[in-house]
Amino acid sequence: xxxxxxxxxxxxxxxxxxxxxxxxxxxxxxxxxxxxxxxxxxxxxxxxxxxxxxxxxxxxxxxxxxxxxxxxxxxxxxxxxxxxxxxxxxxxxxxxxxxxxxxxxxxxxxxxxxxxxxxxxxxxxxxxxxxxxxxxxxxxxxxxxxxxxxxxxxx
Numbered sequence: 001x002x003x004x005x006x007x008x009x010x011x012x013x014x015x016x017x018x019x020x021x022x023x024x025x026x027x028x029x030x031x032x033x034x035x036x037x038x039x040x041x042x043x044x045x046x047x048x049x050x051x052x053x054x055x056x057x058x059x060x061x062x063x064x065x066x067x068x069x070x071x072x073x074x075x076x077x078x079x080x081x082x083x084x085x086x087x088x089x090x091x092x093x094x095x096x097x098x099x100x101x102x103x104x105x106x107x108x109x110x111x112x113x114x115x116x117x118x119x120x121x122x123x124x125x126x127x128x129x130x131x132x133x134x135x136x137x138x139x140x141x142x143x144x145x146x147x148x149x150x151x152x153x154x155x
Contacts, residue, residue: 001033004142009037011149012044012088019145020086021047022060022076024067024093025109029138045084050076056093059083067093068102070121073112081114088115090145092137096130106130109137115148 012019021030031047034040048059056062060079062072076091090113097106107126112119122144126136 001139001142002036004146005033005037008034008142008146008149009039009043011146012037013039013042015087017043017087017149018045018085019043019088020045020080020084021089021141022080022091023047023049024051024056024076025096026092026134026138026141027051029134030090030092030141033138033142045086048080048083066102068095068104068108068110069093070110070112070123073110074119074121077112077114077119088145088149089113090141092141094124094133094137096133096137098130107133109133109140111137111141111144113144113148115145115151118148120144120148 028049034044050056053067057064060076062075073091073093077089081089092111094109095101095104095106109124112121126133
């Protein structure tokens, strides 16, 4: 995780990007991982831990309705970009477990990234207990953000 945060920091600094995150089931773990990157105060705008659905709706501008969806993750990524004036964002929503929510089984996670004006949403089905799902989600989210940042603008 430290090497991913270091590379995100390097790209963000090189391209003068502000990076932010919006988290539901990870409740701040992604922000914590990103903040470990060198010089985070100059490129990491911050994050929103939006555990309650109403925070997603009221703060991030997510359309009211189910929150364990690709569209919710996408709107979270767009909402935190607007809220924190960020150029690149990552957002996660899903079911940590142990039971299902909104008809989705435990381990169902949507990760959205917004980089260079383009949003990408990926669906994951992670196995394990809730702490394991949270760890896997955090790792996948920062990896997805890094992959999108590695693309040259306009690619």
